[in-house]
Amino acid sequence: MKTPAFIKRVEWLPIFLLAPVTLIVIAIIIWPILQALSLSFYNTRILNYNEGRFIGLLNYVVLWQDEYFWNSLKVTAIYGLSTMLLTYGLGLTFAMLLYRPLPARGFLRTIFILPWAIPEVVAVMIFVWMLDPQFGVINHFLMQLGFIDAPIAWLSRSNTAMPALVLVTAWRAFPLAMLILLAGLQTIPKEHYEAAMIDGAGPIARFFHVTLPGLRAVNVILILLLILNSFRAVTMIYAMTRGGPARSTETLSILTYNTAFDYQRIGYAAAQGTVLLFILLVLSIIYFSFALRDRKSS
Amino acid sequence: MAQVKVSDLKKAYGATEVLHNVSLVVEDGQFVALVGPSGCGKSTMLRMIAGLESITGGEIEIGDDVVNDMQPKDRDIAMVFQNYALYPNKTVKNNMAFPLRMNRVPRDQIEKKVAEVAEILGLTEYLGRYPKQLSGGQRQRVAMGRAIVRDPKVFLFDEPLSNLDAKLRVKMRAEIKELHQRLKTTTIFVTHDQVEAMTMADKIVVMRDGNLEQFGDPLELYDSPANKFVASFIGSPAMNFLEGKVEGKKGGLTFVTAAGLTFPVPDKYAAIAGQSVTLGIRPEHIEMEGEGSDGAVPITVSVVEPTGSEAAFVLRSGPDELVAVKRGRSNFAPGSTVWIRPEPDNMHFFGADEQAIVPAA
Numbered sequence: 001m002k003t004p005a006f007i008k009r010v011e012w013l014p015i016f017l018l019a020p021v022t023l024i025v026i027a028i029i030i031w032p033i034l035q036a037l038s039l040s041f042y043n044t045r046i047l048n049y050n051e052g053r054f055i056g057l058l059n060y061v062v063l064w065q066d067e068y069f070w071n072s073l074k075v076t077a078i079y080g081l082s083t084m085l086l087t088y089g090l091g092l093t094f095a096m097l098l099y100r101p102l103p104a105r106g107f108l109r110t111i112f113i114l115p116w117a118i119p120e121v122v123a124v125m126i127f128v129w130m131l132d133p134q135f136g137v138i139n140h141f142l143m144q145l146g147f148i149d150a151p152i153a154w155l156s157r158s159n160t161a162m163p164a165l166v167l168v169t170a171w172r173a174f175p176l177a178m179l180i181l182l183a184g185l186q187t188i189p190k191e192h193y194e195a196a197m198i199d200g201a202g203p204i205a206r207f208f209h210v211t212l213p214g215l216r217a218v219n220v221i222l223i224l225l226l227i228l229n230s231f232r233a234v235t236m237i238y239a240m241t242r243g244g245p246a247r248s249t250e251t252l253s254i255l256t257y258n259t260a261f262d263y264q265r266i267g268y269a270a271a272q273g274t275v276l277l278f279i280l281l282v283l284s285i286i287y288f289s290f291a292l293r294d295r296k297s298s
Numbered sequence: 299m300a301q302v303k304v305s306d307l308k309k310a311y312g313a314t315e316v317l318h319n320v321s322l323v324v325e326d327g328q329f330v331a332l333v334g335p336s337g338c339g340k341s342t343m344l345r346m347i348a349g350l351e352s353i354t355g356g357e358i359e360i361g362d363d364v365v366n367d368m369q370p371k372d373r374d375i376a377m378v379f380q381n382y383a384l385y386p387n388k389t390v391k392n393n394m395a396f397p398l399r400m401n402r403v404p405r406d407q408i409e410k411k412v413a414e415v416a417e418i419l420g421l422t423e424y425l426g427r428y429p430k431q432l433s434g435g436q437r438q439r440v441a442m443g444r445a446i447v448r449d450p451k452v453f454l455f456d457e458p459l460s461n462l463d464a465k466l467r468v469k470m471r472a473e474i475k476e477l478h479q480r481l482k483t484t485t486i487f488v489t490h491d492q493v494e495a496m497t498m499a500d501k502i503v504v505m506r507d508g509n510l511e512q513f514g515d516p517l518e519l520y521d522s523p524a525n526k527f528v529a530s531f532i533g534s535p536a537m538n539f540l541e542g543k544v545e546g547k548k549g550g551l552t553f554v555t556a557a558g559l560t561f562p563v564p565d566k567y568a569a570i571a572g573q574s575v576t577l578g579i580r581p582e583h584i585e586m587e588g589e590g591s592d593g594a595v596p597i598t599v600s601v602v603e604p605t606g607s608e609a610a611f612v613l614r615s616g617p618d619e620l621v622a623v624k625r626g627r628s629n630f631a632p633g634s635t636v637w638i639r640p641e642p643d644n645m646h647f648f649g650a651d652e653q654a655i656v657p658a659a
Binding site: 198 | 348350369370371375380381383387388396397444
């Protein structure tokens with residue numbers, strides 16, 4: 001039998017080489033996403049998983065009217081922005097400190113990376129214990145120092161749970177910000193600082209006229225990355241508050257989790273997840289467009 | 299404008315001293331070039347004058363002030379860097395205005411001053427552009443503009459032309475010199491290119507390994523180098539050096555190399571008769587003839603390098619090699635024999651310590 005011409009023309013080797021990875025990506029990423037997308041059109045529950053009924057866009061209509069959904073968006077925005085600001089602030093502060101010639105700089109850099117290196121759940125457990133109303137070291141110190149009279153149940157009060165969560169998230173994430181900013185600082189030519197010194201700029205003017213502009217490209221990427229991470233955060237919030245108290249820390253990802261596994265409404269959760277996916281997709285596109293532009297311009 | 303006085307300046311990084319007791323005075327309004335091979339300490343010295351490097355020992359005075367412990371911004375100096383160090387996020391105008399803004403000059407004066415300097419440097423039409431939208435030469439001019447707007451006491455240039463191509467370098471050389479003639483601001487210019495130093499400076503400082511080797515007018519350095527290093531560093535093509543001995547004979551003094559190349563030596567060098575010395579002779583101070591004559595030495599032409607206006611000849615006799623330069627066109631072909639004679643008044647001798655031997659008056 002004669003081989004058709006178009007088969008001869010196709011370059012088979014690259015296709016063979018890419019095939020295994022492509023199949024894996026399809027199996028563990030694309031397929032589940034499509035599955036979730038299709039689930040979002042059904043009223044599926046965990047107990048009757050195979051008996052879900054097609055309900056069209058009803059899940060999305062309900063979602064639109066669901067105050068918990070809007071609450072979760074608000075909580076996500078607050079959580080995302082405040083962790084981003086705090087993480088960035090801490091990261092920049094430590095990056096600038098560790099950029100200077102210090103004794104034992106290498107050692108200090110290693111120490112400051114540790115929060116990022118320990119497993120998330122371990123970090124959370126440490127903090128949950130530290131914040132514990134009965135045995136927690138934080139209450140102990142604050143009482144010793146006279147700031148508070150009685151122990152505070154940080155994670156059980158709606159006005160302290162979010163700040164505590166933001167603090168722990170930022171504590172764990174700042175080393176990444178620090179590393180990225182440290183790398184960014186190293187790309188700023190020393191001569192720019194020297195020229196600014198000769199031009200009469202003091203340390204503050206140098207920060208605003210040389211350091212910050214020099215970090216511009218890194219900043220955009222880092223800030224987007226931090227916001228993306230806060231949208232994706234599940235482990236830390238789940239392990240600390242499960243979204244409570246009174247949904248004060250229930251971000252969209254936690255709401256999705258709770259809807260799926262606590263309330264067992266898989267179909268509805270899939271609709272929430274799809275909205276989350278859409279938001280992340282938009283952020284990712286912005287992120288990659290900046291990242292690619294950055295690479296092109298350098 | 300001001301005098302810059304450097305006294306016994308020392309710089310050490312840990313136990314390594316890189317600048318050893320350098321002293322020099324740059325007079326008010328002078329253009330001085332610091333020249334030397336890389337690692338000779340010239341940039342370090344400039345950065346110490348600027349206040350960007352700490353001073354290990356000695357003193358720097360600008361005008362009437364000892365500036366050793368003064369911040370760079372208080373020294374009233376301006377510096378142009380090798381890579382220009384323009385602020386990438388600021389337009390040409392804002393780059394030039396920056397030092398004035400930092401010194402709280404009123405806005406209308408800044409506008410006026412920047413416009414004036416931009417006019418001088420031909421940058422008026424580029425004021426709204428960003429550094430990355432400019433060519434190397436234009437960036438260089440912006441860097442100079444940023445230095446000029448402040449009317450500083452001293453300009454410091456750290457190899458400002460090294461990043462430009464050869465043609466542009468020659469053009470900018472003339473521009474900087476012209477600018478200096480116009481502004482008459484005391485200028486210290488670091489370069490590793492002796493041609494730059496020779497063509498631009500009123501005075502040249504030759505440095506090596508953290509030591510000042512010679513400080514003088516360009517032509518003084520060229521005509522009377524203090525030692526073999528200065529002799530070899532200044533001038534292109536470089537001075538020829540031949541190892542040999544000065545011998546006193548009946549007919550007068552001669553210089554003889556180990557391979558037997560023999561040249562007559564003026565009587566004023568009688569004091570070094572019998573000594574082993576190095577003869578230095580510049581390529582243009584070698585007379586070349588097609589036929590033998592009194593005192594001329596035969597030698598073989600091995601390479602001819604014509605440049606149009608002149609030609610360089612590589613001449614060989616055994617292990618001895620010389621380069622001679624003749625203006626105009628010559629028809630000496632490679633492989634042919636020519637007769638050479640160093641000009642007696644332009645012979646230099648260096649002792650075993652590499653210092654120039656001063657002839658009797």
